[in-house]
Amino acid sequence: MNRSALNLWVGIFVIGGFAALLFLAFKVGNAGESSLRDTYSVTAHFDNIGGLKPSAPVKSAGVLVGRVSAIRYDTKKYDAVVTLRLAKAIPFSSDTTASVLTSGILGEQYVGVETGGDPEVLKEGGEITHTQGALVLEKLIGQFFLSKSQESAPPAK
Secondary structure, eight states: OOHHHHHHHHHHHHHHHHHHHHHHHHHHHTTTGGGGSSEEEEEEEESOOTTOOTTOEEEETTEEEEEEEEEEEETTTTEEEEEEEEETTSOOBTTOEEEEEESTTTOOEEEEEEOOSOSSBOOTTEEEOEEEOOOOHHHHHHHHHHHHHHHHSOOOO
16 A cells, blocks of 8 residues: 555544544533423522523433523612523423532532422423522632631630
């Protein structure tokens, strides 16, 4: 086999490898998205969303059940309004709770939803009223050090 034929086959092999990696990246990126084709939209108000971004996952019991479709600031209530696209195949009760959570210590943020016991279900345009904002690590550390410094301070005379 001459040198140019060998170079041609190596080039074809490398291009095929890149194409395979690209295909896998798209497949992994859309994993679980097939159940999210038919969705409905609900909103939730949060006092703090941390680093939550549009297209972040919405999970229930660790299972992907939707995506964050939009985030905006409410100038009347002075909080964040998060619009969620939830799978129609999974009915959530009207007393569902939503929390901004983090995957691992420094992982991505997502919205965790837990359904309640109300027989009435959320509908298109509904609102999740029971929410818990993101825990801000800096605030927790500050509160810890403040409480420790107050414990160790000598009593006033």
